[in-house]
Amino acid sequence: MxxxxxxxxxxxxxxxxxxxxxxxxxxxxxxxxxxxxxxxxxxxxxxxxxxxxxxxxxxxxxxxxxxxxxxxxxxxxxxxxxxxxxxxxxxxxxxxxxxxxxxxxxxxxxxxxxxxxxxxxxxxxxxxxxxxxxxxxxxxxxxxxxxxxxxxxxxxxxxxxxxxxxxxxxxxxxxxxxxxxxxxxxxxxxxxxxxxxxxxxxxxxxxxxxxxxxxxxxxxxxxxxxxxxxxxxxxxxxxxxxxxxxxxxxxxxxxxxxxxxxxxxxxxxxxxxxxxxxxxxxxxxxxxxxxxxxxxxxxxxxxxxxxxxxxxxxxxxxAxxxxxxxxxxxxxxxxxxxKPSGISKLPDLPPNTPKANYGKVPCTHTMSFNQMLAYVKNNIECPSPIPMEHLKIHGGYGQNYGYIVYRTTLPAGKRLQFSSLPQDRAQIFINGTFIHVIDWRNPDLGINVDCTQDTNTLEILVENHGRVNYVEFGLNLLNEHRKGLTGDVSIDGKKLESWNIIPLEFDKEFVKSVCQCDKWVATSPSTCCYPALFKATLTITDAPKDTFLCTKGWGKGIVFLNGFNLGRFWCVGPQQTLYVPAPLLQQGDNQILIFEQENPGMSIEFLDAPILDETDKSNVEEADKEYPTGS
CATH class of the missing domain: 3.20.20.80 (Glycosidases)
Structure with a gap:
């Protein structure tokens, strides 16, 4: 039938x-x-x-x-x-x-x-x-x-x-x-x-x-x-x-x-x-x-x-x-x-919202990564690394977004090995010194290190770069794509244990706490380390207008404006500006908070037009070979 x-x-x-x-x-x-x-x-x-x-x-x-x-x-x-x-x-x-x-x-x-x-x-x-x-x-x-x-x-x-x-x-x-x-x-x-x-x-x-x-x-x-x-x-x-x-x-x-x-x-x-x-x-x-x-x-x-x-x-x-x-x-x-249906005229076109070029704004203060982490409320001890979704926080439902920090003691050794690819981008530090990045662009799970001291501190900052929203038929990634470290880490074949895990969620309470604290120091070339927080103030004397925050000269991170998360930036492009709608601004002082992971700048600039098509030629990836299939 x-x-x-x-x-x-x-x-x-x-x-x-x-x-x-x-x-x-x-x-x-x-x-x-x-x-x-x-x-x-x-x-x-x-x-x-x-x-x-x-x-x-x-x-x-x-x-x-x-x-x-x-x-x-x-x-x-x-x-x-x-x-x-x-x-x-x-x-x-x-x-x-x-x-x-x-x-x-x-x-x-x-x-x-x-x-x-x-x-x-x-x-x-x-x-x-x-x-x-x-x-x-x-x-x-x-x-x-x-x-x-x-x-x-x-x-x-x-x-x-x-x-x-x-x-x-x-x-x-x-x-x-x-x-x-x-x-x-x-x-x-x-x-x-x-x-x-x-x-x-x-x-x-x-x-x-x-x-x-x-x-x-x-x-x-x-x-x-x-x-x-x-x-x-x-x-x-x-x-x-x-x-x-x-x-x-x-x-x-x-x-x-x-x-x-x-x-x-x-x-x-x-x-x-x-x-x-x-x-x-x-x-x-x-x-x-x-x-x-x-x-x-x-x-x-x-x-x-x-x-x-x-x-x-x-x-x-x-915009x-x-x-x-x-x-x-x-x-x-x-x-x-x-016109064939008898309509002779369309409504007049509404005007575009006005845009403003507010120029350069200096970053006046900075806060070190370790001082920033002191304001994270949750701190989890775990024998092995676990992904953010499995952290026993928020009623046992884990961490949704942001970054996650994994710390442990590292003995002397020469080869650091990950059993699975970090999800999605891991910056590795030993004794506070940046060593390497592992991500989908640099997927080598083994890293040569030179740890001669008997006791070292290994710190891994993992960025959740966005969960997969589209996978093709037959792939099971939607159920498997958890963020952070999803496997063991070893040094010269010896599994590392006793991890301290810090969920760096950048929620509203955390952002408010760091903005109001007294741990900020004046920004100078000598204080521009990374990762770190940076603070700037945009002063507007008249009614605010739409603008575009230019992140050229910076490396990678996120920006908050008056406590609102504008989103990610990354020098690899193609996007080099973040859209700032006028309703997020106020007449007078506007607080800008930048979490920079790689390459701090000394100022930011507000433009009256976006830059959405400029890639870093040394970092550009090959475009997808097939036309994507949906939204």
């Missing part, structure tokens, strides 16, 4: 290949913007620009790992106020496509999954493993009631809800999609359900009996194949590109990517000429603030961590500016869709 294709019971339905809303045909013209990548003061500005481009819908993911920091500890305030974001979209006249995951990919740490799931050594994410199911259930029980009254059937803007995300690229266990679907229904979802898949996953995880299938692609070659598959399942299914990629994301140490204008024009035109609806992923990328940038692991490749900027070469820049791609999209949408 043939399986019956899905029929929507929501406000948004479909027939004969068309979407229907309020008994009228609807062409969905959508763009992606993630509330958690944009300061809330700018949500309305970006959404109004979306409207001015001719779009009628905004799509957003939900970042579970930001909303539930630890089990049962929820946050839906400020930049995480997803309900308010949906309400702002309705205010400016946009429908909403809601993609709650629980897995979202999105070049976001662990694909939006909370890292505390990995405290369970047997965890199987994105499956019907019972502890994972229970965690998802608890999250949806809090999230979904916040927005169920904002569904279109209840007078709100939400017209569609997605079931998981690109599941066929990860697994063929369709039973898990059924579990997610049932949870959505359990907690009040009434609108059209859909899935989204790329060329590799659409048939592998066919779910067309339970949700509308949609496609993800950057060019019409793959697109036509996906459209044909969808139409084979049902001629009633409308053609919808849930992720039309108008650009791409960047990895540290590689060149700046994007999508050339002719390819962008051809794909957008092709979708519309085929009668399709679209969602541009991304329309406005925003920023991977803090430690939220994820990483990818493609077959026949290695770990590839993403940069802080999520500019994406999108129609709206990272929300209108780009040539925006203007071309506006022309195409108007000519192909809006």
């Amino acid at each position: 043939a399986e019956v294709p899905y029929e929507s019971r929501g406000s948004l339905t479909f027939k004969n290949g068309d979407f229907i809303l309020d008994q009228k045909p609807l062409r969905i013209l959508s763009g992606t913007m993630h509330y958690f990548r944009v300061v809330p003061e700018y949500w309305e500005d970006r959404l109004l620009k979306m409207k001015a481009c001719g779009l009628n819908t905004v799509e957003t993911y939900v970042a579970w790992n930001k909303h539930e920091e630890y089990p049962g500890k929820f946050d839906f305030e400020g930049i995480l106020d997803v309900r308010k974001f949906v309400q702002v979209a309705q205010k400016v006249g946009l429908y909403v496509i809601f993609r709650p995951g629980p897995y979202i990919c999105a070049e976001w740490d662990f694909g939006g999954l909370p890292s505390w799931l990995l405290a369970d050594e047997n965890m199987k994410v994105r499956s019907n493993y019972k502890p994972y199911q229970d965690a998802v259930d608890r999250f949806f029980a809090r999230l979904l009631p916040l927005v169920t009254d904002l569904q279109h059937s209840k007078g709100g803007p939400i017209i569609a809800v997605q079931v998981e995300n690109e599941y066929g690229s990860y697994s063929d266990e369709v039973e898990h999609l059924m579990f997610v679907k049932e949870l959505l229904l359990k907690y009040g979802t009434q609108e059209l359900l859909l899935t989204s898949e790329n060329i590799f996953g659409l048939k592998r995880a066919a779910f067309y009996q339970h949700a509308l299938p949609t496609a993800n692609f950057p060019e019409m070659g793959d697109g036509q194949k996906l459209f044909d598959m969808i139409r084979e399942w049902s001629p009633d299914f409308p053609l919808m590109v849930m992720e039309f990629w108008p650009g791409w994301f960047d990895h540290w140490g590689q060149g700046h990517k994007g999508l050339a204008m002719p390819l962008f024009e051809n794909c957008l035109t092709g979708i519309l000429d085929a009668g399709g609806s679209f969602n541009m992923y991304m329309f406005h990328g925003g920023t991977n603030f803090g430690f939220m940038a994820g990483a990818n692991y493609f077959a026949n490749s290695t770990y590839k961590p993403d940069i802080t900027s999520y500019d994406y070469d999108a129609p709206l820049s990272e 929300g500016d209108i780009t040539p791609k925006f203007l071309r999209a506006r022309e195409i949408v108007f000519e192909k869709v809006l």
Whole structure:
């Protein structure tokens, strides 16, 4: 017996290949913007620009790992106020496509999954493993009631809800999609359900009996194949590109990517000429603030961590500016869709936010690494190194983000050996002197050392550079990629024991403590050691404007502005500036805190334009040989 294709019971339905809303045909013209990548003061500005481009819908993911920091500890305030974001979209006249995951990919740490799931050594994410199911259930029980009254059937803007995300690229266990679907229904979802898949996953995880299938692609070659598959399942299914990629994301140490204008024009035109609806992923990328940038692991490749900027070469820049791609999209949408439907004029273009060049600011004070570590509250004694997710802190759920320090006593010896590759970047110090870096770029696990003293101090600073958010089918990395040291360390074949482990999380309490303490000394060339903290003050005399903090002349680290984590920087590029939205600044003094790991500078500079395409030629990696498959 043939399986019956899905029929929507929501406000948004479909027939004969068309979407229907309020008994009228609807062409969905959508763009992606993630509330958690944009300061809330700018949500309305970006959404109004979306409207001015001719779009009628905004799509957003939900970042579970930001909303539930630890089990049962929820946050839906400020930049995480997803309900308010949906309400702002309705205010400016946009429908909403809601993609709650629980897995979202999105070049976001662990694909939006909370890292505390990995405290369970047997965890199987994105499956019907019972502890994972229970965690998802608890999250949806809090999230979904916040927005169920904002569904279109209840007078709100939400017209569609997605079931998981690109599941066929990860697994063929369709039973898990059924579990997610049932949870959505359990907690009040009434609108059209859909899935989204790329060329590799659409048939592998066919779910067309339970949700509308949609496609993800950057060019019409793959697109036509996906459209044909969808139409084979049902001629009633409308053609919808849930992720039309108008650009791409960047990895540290590689060149700046994007999508050339002719390819962008051809794909957008092709979708519309085929009668399709679209969602541009991304329309406005925003920023991977803090430690939220994820990483990818493609077959026949290695770990590839993403940069802080999520500019994406999108129609709206990272700072929300209108780009040539925006203007071309506006022309195409108007000519192909809006003008034929009787719309004679688009809204006027809103202005871009003003930008400021505040110039150079000296770093006035510094604090040594050891003095900084004195303000870390947790200090764990352990016979062997363990990853951050297995530390018995935060109720036994481990450390989420940041760095982790491993210390032990090192006897005399000549060869230091790691049994497994540190995750993700280990700086090794002996008696306070830097020795070597081990990471995915320098994976040699054996290091020649010259320890002639009987007793030495070995110190290993490991940076969590972002958990993998996308792995290809058949790879089990999502369940295995724990951070820090995941194996033993030995000297001349003798295993090192009795470790002191310090979780350097850079949480708000720690940042506030070090900023207010009296351990700072004046910065000078003689005091510029590393790793270390550095402090500077930006004084603004008038209303603050957007600006870009230039990290040229520095090595690698993170920056806090008035206690807010702007994100990572690294001299290898391609990103050389960090975006600073004006709402994070204040008139008067603004405190800048820099954790520098490798090459301290004496000042920082604030520019009025970003630098996102400048790589250190001596460190640049070879670009990915295959086109990445999804977001």
